[in-house]
Amino acid sequence: MKFRLFLDNRRNKISTSTLKVNQSKNLILNISILVLILINSVLAYSVINSVSARYFNSDDELLIDSTKVKIQAEVLNGCGVTDVAQKITEYLRAHKVDVVNLGNYRSFEIENSIIICRNDKIKYAEKVAAIVGLDHSNIIQQTNPDYLLDVTFILGKDYRNLKPINQR
Missing domain, CATH: 3.30.70.2390 (Alpha-Beta Plaits)
Known part of the structure; x- marks a missing residue:
């Protein structure tokens, strides 16, 4: 029983340490995704803005x-x-x-x-x-x-x- 408890505690320690590593990886990935979305939004805005300025200006x-x-x-x-x-x-x-x-x-x-x-x-x-x-x-x-x-x-x-x- 003691041996089993020891193994369970060890598994819990390993799983909490891997959980912390996974959480930090997920946080980095989420931040990276947000930065990429922001960059894409800025690029899309500039393209739409330049196209609309070029094609929708009237002679007036x-x-x-x-x-x-x-x-x-x-x-x-x-x-x-x-x-x-x-x-x-x-x-x-x-x-x-x-x-x-x-x-x-x-x-x-x-x-x-x-x-x-x-x-x-x-x-x-x-x-x-x-x-x-x-x-x-x-x-x-x-x-x-x-x-x-x-x-x-x-x-x-x-x-x-x-x-x-x-x-x-």
């Missing part, structure tokens, strides 16, 4: 800060007055519009300034019209995939009514 949001989107435009002189197109170009560039072409229109007999939208982004033409103080009724849409620019601004003989000329 981009136009709020014109440094995010460069409107590419050309300015053509249709009134025949020297340096007016250059002044308009400088004004547009100061307002973050990328004027990629400056020149003369095929005729100097254009009465009213017009803005031609060359793609489906009419908001770009409206933005240029707002910058120069031109009414939206002077915007024409002529979509052409061959054009690599957004807007063509043809200056007419009413150029004196535009903001860049009025403010000087």
